[in-house]
Amino acid sequence: IRTLSLFGFMAIILSGCGRENLTALVPKGYGAEESFKVILISIAVMTLVFIVVMTIYTYVLIRYRQKKGQENMIPKQTEGNKALEVVWTVIPILLLIIIAVPTLTTTYDLASTEGKEDAINVNVTGNQYWWHFEYQGEEIQTSQDMYIPVGEKIYLTMRSGDVIHSFWVPSISGKMDVNPENDNVMYIEAYEEGVYYGKCAELCGESHSLMDFKIVAVSQEEYDQWVTDMQNVDPEATPESTTAQEGQELFANSCLSCHAIGSSPVAVGPNLTNFGERSKIAGVLPYEKEELVEWILDPESKKPGNKMSNAPYLNDGSIGEEEADKIADYLMQLKPSEITTKSAE
Numbered sequence: 001i002r003t004l005s006l007f008g009f010m011a012i013i014l015s016g017c018g019r020e021n022l023t024a025l026v027p028k029g030y031g032a033e034e035s036f037k038v039i040l041i042s043i044a045v046m047t048l049v050f051i052v053v054m055t056i057y058t059y060v061l062i063r064y065r066q067k068k069g070q071e072n073m074i075p076k077q078t079e080g081n082k083a084l085e086v087v088w089t090v091i092p093i094l095l096l097i098i099i100a101v102p103t104l105t106t107t108y109d110l111a112s113t114e115g116k117e118d119a120i121n122v123n124v125t126g127n128q129y130w131w132h133f134e135y136q137g138e139e140i141q142t143s144q145d146m147y148i149p150v151g152e153k154i155y156l157t158m159r160s161g162d163v164i165h166s167f168w169v170p171s172i173s174g175k176m177d178v179n180p181e182n183d184n185v186m187y188i189e190a191y192e193e194g195v196y197y198g199k200c201a202e203l204c205g206e207s208h209s210l211m212d213f214k215i216v217a218v219s220q221e222e223y224d225q226w227v228t229d230m231q232n233v234d235p236e237a238t239p240e241s242t243t244a245q246e247g248q249e250l251f252a253n254s255c256l257s258c259h260a261i262g263s264s265p266v267a268v269g270p271n272l273t274n275f276g277e278r279s280k281i282a283g284v285l286p287y288e289k290e291e292l293v294e295w296i297l298d299p300e301s302k303k304p305g306n307k308m309s310n311a312p313y314l315n316d317g318s319i320g321e322e323e324a325d326k327i328a329d330y331l332m333q334l335k336p337s338e339i340t341t342k343s344a345e
């Protein structure tokens with residue numbers, strides 16, 4: 001009973017219940033839908049096997065149990081049964097074929113790159129413990145939140161900047177390893193607008209479980225607007241408030257060597273162009289100023305093993321609570337849809 005309830009408990013945790021759009025069991029995109037069909041076929045076959053085996057098992061237990069007065073009786077001994085052996089060899093082969101055919105066709109279908117040339121192509125880089133997205137030909141670099149238009153296939157060319165990660169957005173896509181040595185290509189497509197939660201699905205270090213990201217699926221119009229906004233960001237635009245202006249200067253001195261605003265290819269740390277439009281800090285923390293200040297002052301306590309924990313400013317005392325507060329003001333007003341854009345100047 002204890003083992004059973006443990007399994008039940010694990011099943012609930014693993015199914016990711018409680019969080020919308022973080023489940024493979026309610027597919028909302030092509031890759032997830034096709035994977036789900038394969039899951040259903042496997043479950044159907046396994047259930048069938050389970051029922052047949054258990055029925056035979058129960059029957060044999062009852063039919064051949066020891067009866068009163070037979071305590072010392074030796075049952076009839078048989079050796080070998082050709083017919084039976086053929087049956088229990090052929091049936092599993094057939095069952096495996098039933099599982100293998102759809103598995104293989106789905107695998108090849110989801111790896112197809114037909115139409116890739118004309119589609120939106122994004123280079124995805126997995127890093128300990130964040131994701132970088134570079135839109136090919138658009139001069140857009142971003143991190144953590146990836147914007148896509150609904151109903152379109154988006155091709156992801158994925159590579160790792162350090163160790164092996166795995167890109168997985170259960171509700172809309174299959175799962176794909178992200179390796180340091182070679183590119184893996186996968187496409188994703190969301191049927192409905194919405195935010196889809198993604199997880200790193202390969203143990204990659206201390207903060208593997210905190211390597212979350214999001215796919216934000218919007219209408220084609222909103223997507224085009226997003227692209228325009230992102231492309232027109234002026235990385236040096238002066239913020240309105242004085243504290244944010246001071247924050248901008250502090251940011252330039254202490255943070256810009258790793259982070260970038262705008263389409264700069266610097267990607268030691270996450271690109272922060274649209275930081276003001278995020279719903280999480282560092283992918284996992286609540287989007288609140290206090291959290292951001294704490295994160296700047298002590299990233300190690302929030303996401304152990306992340307590279308920002310080695311930032312020089314943490315040791316030279318140049319950023320205290322007051323400074324971090326100003327940097328937070330600056331970062332939180334970085335909204336490409338609102339801030340001064342190149343085209344508006």
Ligand code: CUA
Nearest residue numbers: 165200204208
């Ligand atoms: Cu990256 Cu786990």
